[in-house]
Amino acid sequence: MKSMIKGLLVAVALFVSGTALADAQLGKDYSLLNPPQPTSTRKIEVLEFFFYGCSHCFHLHPLLSAWEKTMPKDVELTFVPTVFRDSWEPMASTFYTLESMGKQQQLHDALYRAWNEENTVLVDEDKIADFVAKHGVDRAKFTAAYNSFAVQSKVTRAKQMIRSYGINGTPTLVVDGKYVIEGLQPEDTIRALKDVIAMARKEHRG
Numbered sequence: 001m002k003s004m005i006k007g008l009l010v011a012v013a014l015f016v017s018g019t020a021l022a023d024a025q026l027g028k029d030y031s032l033l034n035p036p037q038p039t040s041t042r043k044i045e046v047l048e049f050f051f052y053g054c055s056h057c058f059h060l061h062p063l064l065s066a067w068e069k070t071m072p073k074d075v076e077l078t079f080v081p082t083v084f085r086d087s088w089e090p091m092a093s094t095f096y097t098l099e100s101m102g103k104q105q106q107l108h109d110a111l112y113r114a115w116n117e118e119n120t121v122l123v124d125e126d127k128i129a130d131f132v133a134k135h136g137v138d139r140a141k142f143t144a145a146y147n148s149f150a151v152q153s154k155v156t157r158a159k160q161m162i163r164s165y166g167i168n169g170t171p172t173l174v175v176d177g178k179y180v181i182e183g184l185q186p187e188d189t190i191r192a193l194k195d196v197i198a199m200a201r202k203e204h205r206g
Contacts, residue, residue: 024195029188030181037165037177043076044200046193049162049172051082052091057171058116060186061109067190074204075197080158082170087123089155094128096154097146103137110135176200 024030039045048064050057068077081092094111098104114120114131122128125146133139145151161167165174173181173189179196181189 024192024199029184029192030175030179030196033165033174033178033180037161037174039177040078041076043074044072044197044204045174045176046071046075046077046197047080047161047165047174048077049080049082049165049167049170049174051084051088051170052111053088053115053121054170055116058112060171060189061112063186063190067193072197074201080161081155082162082167083155083159084162090123090125090128092155092158093146093151094122094132096151096158097142097148098132098137100145100148100151101137101141103132107132107135107137176203 026032052058064077071077079095081088081095083089083092091111095104098107111122114122120131122131125143129139129143129146132142165172165180169182171182171189173193175181175193175196179200181192181196184192
């Protein structure tokens with residue numbers, strides 16, 4: 001009987017130890033943003049800073065998309081197109097233009113494929129307009145929105161966020177304006193994301 005109890009205690013200890021090891025670790029799986037940034041939702045905010053031409057973003061994309069379809073109801077995912085150089089800005093404008101037209105989800109995958117599988121470099125407005133037109137978007141309406149004040153304001157806001165959040169590479173996930181996940185393999189990124197969201201949820205509940 002004693003040996004059975006001892007065995008059960010060992011099993012429980014191993015289980016607890018294994019669970020602890022599975023939790024995201026500060027300095028390994030995530031870092032803390034200093035200073036923390038205000039969030040734009042009462043939910044647990046997840047920001048993905050990305051660029052369509054980033055191969056690491058491309059490899060994370062299918063896993064993040066799969067997670068998004070089943071993410072908890074108290075979580076909100078927002079994409080932030082990253083602009084590290086002038087040649088990246090057209091893609092940021094494209095993202096916000098398509099978003100304003102309700103077409104962003106429709107072309108999100110196609111834009112990733114264009115850059116990473118089809119070797120299509122989209123940095124010219126006319127070429128981008130031709131591309132989206134081939135995917136069912138009205139070219140004239142796209143061009144008008146692309147050059148609108150509203151879209152350019154969003155691009156400017158994205159640039160400000162990149163600076164205030166100290167974003168140095170893509171993809172970078174920021175949870176609740178505080179937890180930063182970057183530099184991990186896609187599977188590890190999703191694992192860390194789930195763990196960090198659980199941590200943020202506890203903080204929301206106080």
